[in-house]
Each structure stands twice: as C-alpha cells, then as structure tokens.
Amino acid sequence: MKTLTAAPAHAQPFPWASVCVIAFTLGVAAQPALAPTLLYERLALLRGEYWRFWTGHFVHFGSSHLYWNLAIFAVASIWSERLAPGRTRLLLVVAPGLIGLALYGLEPALATYGGLSGVATAMLVFLAYTQLARLAAAPAGTSKNEPSAPSPTSDRWFWRAVLALILLKVGAEFALQQPFFARFAPAGIRAVPLAHLIGVLVGTVMHRNLRGFRPRFLPRRTG
C-alpha cells in the first residue's frame, strides 16, 4: 500500500490549471477565427451551444481588454493555485459556467459577452479570503522563521484593501453604468457589472463553503 507523505509547507504545487487557462486565452486571441464559435451569444445558447457558457470568458474585444484581464487573472489564479490547488482548480471549472448561467438568467438583454474579468474577480476574491483565513489561523511571529508563512501584522490590511477595491469597482460600475478603472477600445461595448458581482459571490462561496474541499487526485496532508 502506497503511503502518502506530507509535502513540506513551502513546497507549493505547480499551477498547471492556471497555466492551461492562460494558454487557452492567448490561443483564442491568436486565432480570431475561433471567437465566433466560443463567444457567449444568447441566440447560440438558445440553439443549444452550451459550451459558450464557459468559453465566452476567454474571448476578448481587443488587445487592451485581453492584456489587463489576463494580467489580473494570471497573478490571482497562479497565486491561488499554489496556496489552495484543489479549490482553485474547482473554481476554474465552475466559475466561468456559473457566471455565464447567471448572465443568461439575469441579463436577458445581453446578446454577446466576452472577457475574463468575471473569472478573474472570482479568483481575486477567493485569493483574498484564503489569505485572510491563513492569517487568522497562523500563529503570530512565524513569518521570520518560515519565509512562505504569512505575516499577520503586515498582510491583513493588504487583502482587506484588495477586497475593498473590488467592491468599489463593482459598486461604481453598477452606479455609473460604465466600466470603472477600465475602457473598452471598440465603441458600443458596455461593461457588465453583473459578471463581476457574480464573480465576487462565486469566489466568496468557494472559500466559505468548500474550505475543507480537496479533490481525490491531490495527496492528503497529514499532521
């Protein structure tokens, strides 16, 4: 019988799921011919092309739209996957679909949607909550002896500020009905704050309700 040994605390797993998602997003941007097949399109969804609930998030409306979304997503997702690989991978699978479904149900006027920011928001919120939970659980003063351990005194304010920034962005977008902190290069594209709000909710729920979740393919920690 194979015995699973505990990995050292600082040995963090390779974030392959995040890398795959980033590569897929860049691939879609490099092959614009794929966009019509992958974009969230309400009419196509009504025809039964359900994959668009997931794939629409990986299509972007311009290089600026792509780069900034991807920059935020890459940092949040890789960081999260190194801290909580199981839940991050689950979030990467679930979040695009949930956001797509919510847009379908709650925003019937939305004909076409693209952009990774909803998923990136979910990831950033999840990362912030995960870090805050680690800080709450970590004994004070461990940071100097163990570099990978969180530093409760210096970090808590940071993750709270990240959460506040996201909430400010979403609130302002709902209030102003235009993208906050962002601009779309092509005219006629509106910000969809609902996607960000659903991202916040998905990230929060994933952290709060699945704190003990660990997929079977990951080794169990002991001790």
Added chain:
Amino acid sequence: MSSGSSSRARVFRPALYVALLVSALLLGGCFSTRGPRQTERSSSVVSYLYPDQANPLPPTSIPVLRLPLRVGIAFVPGKSDISEQQKTVLLERVAAEFKGRDYIQSIELVPSTYLRAGGGFANLNQVRALLGVDVIALVAYDQVQFTSNNLLSLSYWTIVGAYIFSGNKNDTQTLMEAAVYDIPSRHLLFRAPGASRVEAGVAAAYVQQRLRADSTAGFNAATTELIANLKLQLESFRERVKNAPGEVRIEHRPGYTGGGSFGASFASILGLLLLARACARHRA
C-alpha cells in the same frame, strides 16, 4: 474754315470732359458706390419643428433613452446656399464627437433631402422610421455677412485701384447650434452653441470670392466652438441623468454587447498595493 473747326473744338471739349467724368463715375460706381451690403443665410430649429405654432406645448412624457443610442445628425432646412458637400464635412466633424462613446451604437448623417422645411416632428418620425435613429442632433445656423467701404475705396475711381487696394471690409458673423432631441418624446435633451467672427479687407474685384471663403471659414470656426461646447454639454447631460433620474429614463436595448474588463488603473492600484505590502513585509 479754321475758325469753324476751332469753335467746334471749343463746343466739344466740355462735352468730352463731362462724358469722361460720367464714365468714370459709372465705372467706379460699379465697384463701390452702393454702400454697405448684407447677405444672410439661416435656418431655425423652431421654424422647422413648430412651423405654424406660436405657443408650442411642452412635451409631457419623460424621455426614455434606450442604450446604446442610434443618433442622427442633420442640418435644419432653411434659407441656404451652403453646398451639400460643405454640410457633409461639417456634420462629419460633429459626428466624430459622438463616436467612440460606449453609449452610442451608431451615427447617421441625415441628408438634406430627407428633411423638408417646416416638417416638424412628423418629418422627424419619418426619418426615425427610415434610418432607425432615436435621437437626432439638429444643426441650425445663422450667418450674416456685411461688406462696407473704407477710405481706400476712393482708389476705385482709378479702376485699377479696384484690383489692388483693399477698399472693402468684409465682416462675417456665424452662429451655429446643435439641438439634440429625443424623437419619440419630443424632448430637447441638450443644446450646444458655437459662434465665430471673420473679418477681412479685400479689393472690390475680389469681394464675392472673399465672401465665399469667409463664409466657409466662419462655419469651420463656429463648428470648432460648437464641438467644444458639445463635449461639455454631453458631460453635463450625463451628470444630469445621474443626479436627476426622473428627468430622463435610461433603459438598455435588448441585444447589446457586453464585456467584463479590468483596466490599467485597476492593475496599477493593485500593483501599488503589492509594492506597499512588499515594503511592509521587508520592514517587518
């Protein structure tokens, strides 16, 4: 014989002088003796929208703007000798100001042939049905050109002077106004004016040529000011809509394209927070 011819010469000499004087007067008069002249070209939004109404009733319904908007831009029909080409150039400049805004879906330049003098909202509803626009920017203008003489115009008596000396003074005053209307509710959403004044001295022979050039320059300068004011009015209108939602209702048209987006500002703030965190950790 000789005394007869000399007496004839004596008789004709004053007549010759008189004839020369009259010719000079007439020729000089061709250029200058008519005094100040005035040319006017204008169109009026009020005469177009309310042709036979002395006291038009204010609209009662609240305008409902369905975003993204489809906007039309047109010159109000009027007493005009502006060419269609010139109108198109001016309208394109105004249209460029509306483009690139996420709440505007399309902008249609409405040709003059689609609008008839005194057509009113019935005419605008036809345009709405034909071109599918909801909001229209009606551009009206009033241009007056004066030509008067100055002291140099005395040189016109020499005829050659009418080609050399700038004895005429042209003064071109232009006022333009863009009034943006919501067609279904007949509400004036906002308006933006633009004015210009072009003055030029010119020789009598080139007055008409110069007046045409001044007219074009006047329209261009007034359009530039109108565009600047239009920007301010657009922003002010957005603020008004935000602060007084009862004044205008905003809805979203089914079938819009949306995107989720972070931007450079968000990434920069996040980057600064990360930097501050790194500094704090380093200090700790």
